[in-house]
Amino acid sequence: MKIGILGTGDVGKTLGKAFVALGHEVKMGSRDAKNDKALAWAKETGPKASAGTFADAAAFGDIVVLATLGIANESALTMAGCDRFRGKVVIDTTNPLDFSKGVPPTLAVSGHDSAGERVQILLPEARVVKAFNTVGSLHMFRPDFPGGPPDMFICGNDAEAKKQVAGILKDFGWGVIDSGGIESSRYLEAMCLVWVLHAFSSTPPTWNHAFKVLMK
Numbered sequence: 001m002k003i004g005i006l007g008t009g010d011v012g013k014t015l016g017k018a019f020v021a022l023g024h025e026v027k028m029g030s031r032d033a034k035n036d037k038a039l040a041w042a043k044e045t046g047p048k049a050s051a052g053t054f055a056d057a058a059a060f061g062d063i064v065v066l067a068t069l070g071i072a073n074e075s076a077l078t079m080a081g082c083d084r085f086r087g088k089v090v091i092d093t094t095n096p097l098d099f100s101k102g103v104p105p106t107l108a109v110s111g112h113d114s115a116g117e118r119v120q121i122l123l124p125e126a127r128v129v130k131a132f133n134t135v136g137s138l139h140m141f142r143p144d145f146p147g148g149p150p151d152m153f154i155c156g157n158d159a160e161a162k163k164q165v166a167g168i169l170k171d172f173g174w175g176v177i178d179s180g181g182i183e184s185s186r187y188l189e190a191m192c193l194v195w196v197l198h199a200f201s202s203t204p205p206t207w208n209h210a211f212k213v214l215m216k
């Protein structure tokens with residue numbers, strides 16, 4: 001499959017490398033086609049990896065991963081060209097974190113709104129699935145915890161898209177918890193803060209935790 005990744009940060013790099021490891025072709029997009037981080041990532045990741053603009057990555061992907069600074073999603077998607085996402089599954093990994101008052105951050109969008117819903121509104125013909133936003137990038141691929149595979153919470157309005165993303169998550173080594181429609185992003189983005197607040201509960205902060213739901 002062809003995967004477009006919008007984002008040159010730790011999430012874009014980690015997920016991009018993981019998709020390549022599983023045999024997919026990946027194009028990483030940025031504001032600048034000559035972004036150093038994207039070019040270095042592509043060189044290091046091998047022949048199935050390439051780099052370009054946000055628009056190039058959106059056009060390339062059968063599936064597109066949104067891994068941009070959460071409060072810049074609108075700007076990144078506008079640069080990518082919202083038409084390029086028509087009919088595609090978009091995996092939204094973002095959290096609208098506000099670091100203006102330092103760490104830990106707060107949510108710039110919350111209550112009866114969320115980044116996930118805003119992405120779906122900006123891309124009305126895309127099938128947006130929130131995923132990967134409740135764990136640090138270190139553990140996104142093949143998470144290895146003593147308590148067994150952790151669970152990734154997902155949400156979105158399109159059942160078929162969620163099924164496809166659940167399959168990807170299973171290939172990545174995750175259990176999957178379907179949390180409903182895209183409006184559940186309000187809660188999954190808040191869960192990111194629970195994850196972050198736990199990180200900052202230790203000195204130095206710890207990043208080695210993930211959520212798991214116990215079933216009976």
Ligand SMILES: NC(=O)c1ccc[n+]([C@@H]2O[C@H](COP(=O)([O-])OP(=O)(O)OC[C@H]3O[C@@H](n4cnc5c(N)ncnc54)[C@H](OP(=O)(O)O)[C@@H]3O)[C@@H](O)[C@H]2O)c1
Nearest residue numbers: 007008009010011030031067068069070072094095136137
């Ligand atoms: N880091 C983690 O462990 C983690 C875990 C779970 C979820 N998340 C979420 O995943 C997303 C990506 O996180 P990250 O740490 O990998 O990277 P990040 O530093 O949050 O975002 C980097 C990306 O955002 C783009 N960007 C920044 N400002 C922009 C603007 N004004 N307009 C358009 N694009 C802009 C950058 O573009 P350029 O490439 O052009 O510089 C870059 O591609 C975030 O929403 C974050 O909350 C992060």
